[in-house]
Amino acid sequence: MMDTATTYKCPSCGAGLTFDPESQTFHCEYCGSSFTQEEARQAQDSAAAEVEKSPEEPAAEQAEAQDQGQQTEEMTVYHCPSCGAEIVTDATTAATQCFYCHNPVVLSGRLSGEFRPEYVIPFAIPKEEAEKRFLHWARSKRFVPRDFFHKSRIQKLSGVYFPYWMVDCKLDGAMEATANRVRVWRIGNTEYTETSRYRIVRGGKVNLNEMLKPALKKADQKLVESVLPFERKEMKDFTPLYLTGFQAEKRDVEREEAQPALEQQIKNYTEQLFRDTIPGDMVAVNVTHLETNNQDQKWQYLLLPVWTFTYRPKGEDKTYFYAMNGQTGKVCGELPIHYGRLAAFCGGIYGILALLLFFGRWLLG
Numbered sequence: 001m002m003d004t005a006t007t008y009k010c011p012s013c014g015a016g017l018t019f020d021p022e023s024q025t026f027h028c029e030y031c032g033s034s035f036t037q038e039e040a041r042q043a044q045d046s047a048a049a050e051v052e053k054s055p056e057e058p059a060a061e062q063a064e065a066q067d068q069g070q071q072t073e074e075m076t077v078y079h080c081p082s083c084g085a086e087i088v089t090d091a092t093t094a095a096t097q098c099f100y101c102h103n104p105v106v107l108s109g110r111l112s113g114e115f116r117p118e119y120v121i122p123f124a125i126p127k128e129e130a131e132k133r134f135l136h137w138a139r140s141k142r143f144v145p146r147d148f149f150h151k152s153r154i155q156k157l158s159g160v161y162f163p164y165w166m167v168d169c170k171l172d173g174a175m176e177a178t179a180n181r182v183r184v185w186r187i188g189n190t191e192y193t194e195t196s197r198y199r200i201v202r203g204g205k206v207n208l209n210e211m212l213k214p215a216l217k218k219a220d221q222k223l224v225e226s227v228l229p230f231e232r233k234e235m236k237d238f239t240p241l242y243l244t245g246f247q248a249e250k251r252d253v254e255r256e257e258a259q260p261a262l263e264q265q266i267k268n269y270t271e272q273l274f275r276d277t278i279p280g281d282m283v284a285v286n287v288t289h290l291e292t293n294n295q296d297q298k299w300q301y302l303l304l305p306v307w308t309f310t311y312r313p314k315g316e317d318k319t320y321f322y323a324m325n326g327q328t329g330k331v332c333g334e335l336p337i338h339y340g341r342l343a344a345f346c347g348g349i350y351g352i353l354a355l356l357l358f359f360g361r362w363l364l365g
Contacts, residue, residue: 005078005087006108008244011035011043016082016103018245021123021326026241040241080105092216095161095240095248104244115250117238119166119302121230123159123246123326130307130324131157137331144335156310159326161243161303162224163215163251165258167208169266170296174203175274176289179282198282202274206292211265213258215251215301220321223308226332227325230304234327238303248303255299266292309333 008017010028017040020027026040027033035043078087080098087098087105094110097103111117125133134157138144177200184193210232214224236242270292278285305326312319322333 005081006106006240007081007103008040008044008106008241011039016244017241018104019122019242020126020245022126022129024122024124026244037239037241041239044241078105078107092218092249092252093247094250095243095246097245104246106240106243106248108240110250111238111240111243111248116301117163117303118300119235120161120238120242121234121302121304121327122236122242123305124234125307125324125326125329127157127159127307130159130326133324133329133331134307134309134322137333138335158308159246160306160308161246161248162219162306163249163253164302164304165213165215165251165253165255165262166300166302167211167213167262168298168300169206169208169211171206171208171266171270172203172291172293173206173270173274174201174289174291174293175271175287176201177274177278177285177287179278179285181279181282200278200282200285202277206270206273208266208269211262211269212304213253213262213265215253215258216249217252219249220323223321223323223332224306227306227323227330230325230327235302243303246305251301263292266295 008026009015010017010031010033012033013028013031015028015031017026017028017035019025020034023034025034025036027035076089076091076093078089080087080101080103082103083098083101087096089096089107092110093107095104095106098105179198179200181196181198182193183196184191186192210229212225212228212230214221216224267290271287271290275285275287307324307326309322310319311322320334322331322335324331
């Protein structure tokens with residue numbers, strides 16, 4: 001199915017709608033109106049029906065040429081439905097904004113058919129709050145370059161919906177292990193040690209829920225996994241309306257490719273559950289056999305909200321990444337170090353120590 005560039009219009013003034021995390025409604029920045037999901041969807045359906053009835057509708061061939069992205073090897077070009085400007089994206093971008101009229105654009109064809117997510121967890125933290133939390137986190141670290149806090153740089157904080165696979169699994173598990181129990185006692189001046197060796201067998205039915213695996217190759221895997229978990233109770237049935245005003249990516253990791261890592265995750269979780277049943281006074285636990293049989297897996301494809309920021313200092317090849325869970329606020333990232341400030345700090349400490357050493361010798365005569 002071809003990709004179509006879509007802008008969701010305000011029913012009151014026709015400007016682009018964006019999703020507001022704070023109110024959980026769809027907001028028009030131009031006239032200030034807010035709409036529920038159902039109101040925004042009805043307005044979009046009505047507008048689409050009017051376009052179909054219009055005698056000025058271009059021929060099918062022209063419409064297809066206008067809507068379909070012009071594919072190149074590394075990027076795709078679309079035309080903004082609001083101003084007609086070209087929008088250039090890479091192969092996995094599913095929502096962005098027009099850099100000319102700044103209207104939010106959803107490339108709906110990329111999230112349809114087999115690539116349509118089943119669920120989405122909407123952003124709950126607005127950008128202003130995300131920037132505030134980011135600055136608080138960054139300023140709590142020492143020796144960060146001062147230009148890192150420049151307003152123009154902080155405004156590059158981006159809200160992105162990342163694709164994930166979520167898997168619930170039921171299985172029959174079995175584990176065999178060996179462990180020791182050590183008892184030490186003393187009689188008079190003699191200390192005795194008794195080591196008992198045990199064979200441990202564990203088995204039972206295991207339920208593992210909400211296992212998440214990133215479904216985008218180009219994402220920094222460490223970062224997008226470090227902001228987990230998300231709260232499933234806030235999960236909504238997917239509609240592209242939630243993407244307005246944010247960026248979004250479609251998956252390029254299929255179930256078959258994610259399966260090996262998931263199987264290892266299942267084994268790790270199952271082993272840990274069985275290990276937790278072993279008495280705490282047993283040591284040197286060694287698992288000799290582990291089985292996870294008769295797995296009943298339920299896979300779901302969903303989009304999850306993450307605030308992201310990248311920074312590359314002048315003269316460095318390294319790019320620093322920052323991510324914040326757009327629902328819970330959990331933070332992970334790495335900050336650059338201003339080595340000049342670090343050297344000055346170390347020099348100051350060395351100077352104080354040298355001064356204390358001098359006065360110590362002087363006082364001792």
